Amino acid sequence: MVEAAISIRHLYKIFGARDRELVDAVRGGMGKAELLERHHHVLGLKDISIDMPKGGIQVVMGLSGSGKSTLIRHINRLIEPSGGEVVISGENVLAMSPGKLRDFRRHKISMVFQRFALLPHKTIYDNVVYGLAIQGVSREKQRASAQRWIERVGLKGYENRYPAQLSGGMQQRVGLARALATDAEILLMDEAFSALDPLIRSDMQSVLLDLQEELQKTIVFITHDLDEALRLGDRIAILRDGEIVQQGTGQEIVLTPADAYIQSFVREVNRGRVIEVDTIMRPVTPETAGMASAGPSIASGSVIEEAARAMARDDVGTANVVGPDGRIVGGLTLQGVLAAMVTPAEDRHPPR
Ligand SMILES: Nc1ncnc2c1ncn2[C@@H]1O[C@H](COP(=O)(O)OP(=O)(O)O)[C@@H](O)[C@H]1O
Numbered sequence: 001m002v003e004a005a006i007s008i009r010h011l012y013k014i015f016g017a018r019d020r021e022l023v024d025a026v027r028g029g030m031g032k033a034e035l036l037e038r039h040h041h042v043l044g045l046k047d048i049s050i051d052m053p054k055g056g057i058q059v060v061m062g063l064s065g066s067g068k069s070t071l072i073r074h075i076n077r078l079i080e081p082s083g084g085e086v087v088i089s090g091e092n093v094l095a096m097s098p099g100k101l102r103d104f105r106r107h108k109i110s111m112v113f114q115r116f117a118l119l120p121h122k123t124i125y126d127n128v129v130y131g132l133a134i135q136g137v138s139r140e141k142q143r144a145s146a147q148r149w150i151e152r153v154g155l156k157g158y159e160n161r162y163p164a165q166l167s168g169g170m171q172q173r174v175g176l177a178r179a180l181a182t183d184a185e186i187l188l189m190d191e192a193f194s195a196l197d198p199l200i201r202s203d204m205q206s207v208l209l210d211l212q213e214e215l216q217k218t219i220v221f222i223t224h225d226l227d228e229a230l231r232l233g234d235r236i237a238i239l240r241d242g243e244i245v246q247q248g249t250g251q252e253i254v255l256t257p258a259d260a261y262i263q264s265f266v267r268e269v270n271r272g273r274v275i276e277v278d279t280i281m282r283p284v285t286p287e288t289a290g291m292a293s294a295g296p297s298i299a300s301g302s303v304i305e306e307a308a309r310a311m312a313r314d315d316v317g318t319a320n321v322v323g324p325d326g327r328i329v330g331g332l333t334l335q336g337v338l339a340a341m342v343t344p345a346e347d348r349h350p351p352r
């Protein structure tokens with residue numbers, strides 16, 4: 001298991017005045033509907049435990065109302081839990097003094113919002129510099145950092161424009177630059193790309209993945225879109241009605257959906273872009289070591305669509321999977337690749 005930057009342990013959130021008293025009832029099995037009916041309290045989150053990987057992207061996915069925003073707001077303690085713990089780099093966020101919490105929010109965490117949350121009467125430059133001014137860094141450093149991030153997200157030349165003069169995609173680049181400029185280790189992104197048109201959204205996903213390769217921040221990314229979750233997430237947790245229904249890698253979720261609810265999301269996914277060659281290859285044994293098949297070399301960790309494309313290009317039915325050191329670690333057949341790309345027939349019509 002990779003080191004966790006953010007550890008959420010048995011987190012409960014009930015909205016209402018008697019929330020703490022009612023945690024035991026929920027622990028004992030009282031559901032959202034009954035809690036509302038009998039006690040007029042809303043169940044936000046129930047027994048959430050997630051270890052979010054340091055330097056990785058943790059996606060939290062679920063339909064509207066499933067508790068995603070409630071969960072992410074516990075990380076910087078914009079919401080007080082009814083029970084449970086949030087531990088960040090070994091520190092319990094709930095035990096922080098007000099002063100400590102303020103420091104933590106200014107320096108350790110940045111947020112990117114769905115509606116960009118830019119200050120309309122300030123220029124792009126001033127919007128990006130905003131978090132730094134709050135941090136109290138020198139003017140000189142503010143300028144250097146803001147300029148660097150404005151350029152890095154592709155907005156050089158727009159420094160003196162106002163948000164309303166920019167397209168949605170460009171505004172979200174400003175939001176990203178502002179969050180990155182503070183140098184915070186943790187980025188919280190609540191449906192940050194959900195308001196963008198599909199092509200621009202895909203663009204922004206590329207920008208984020210590109211930046212992440214270089215920066216390796218701990219990112220908590222919320223979305224209701226499975227394709228986005230699969231593209232961005234090193235780990236994915238799926239919420240329904242305030243509970244985690246499944247968590248794991250994208251591949252694990254696509255290959256072994258925990259229930260019919262998740263299966264219904266997963267059915268539409270392009271499996272070729274999710275399943276890795278390592279999952280379906282025939283591993284090398286001592287007997288077959290050193291024996292290459294005819295066909296292209298595919299890097300371990302590639303998705304099977306890439307393998308299919310390489311085999312089609314070379315017009316062969318086999319390929320070799322190679323490790324980072326160039327050694328062959330397994331073999332693929334085109335037939336095996338194609339079989340894995342097609343959704344198993346029994347998944348297409350799940351029992352009702
Ligand atoms: N302040 C609040 N008071 C009462 N109920 C709330 C409050 N905030 C959120 N909820 C409820 O908690 C549930 C989860 O909401 P939310 O976290 O906003 O979902 P999501 O971000 O997944 O759409 C919903 O049922 C919502 O109505």
Ligand SMILES: [Mg+2]
Nearest residue numbers: 068069070191
């Ligand atoms: Mg939300």
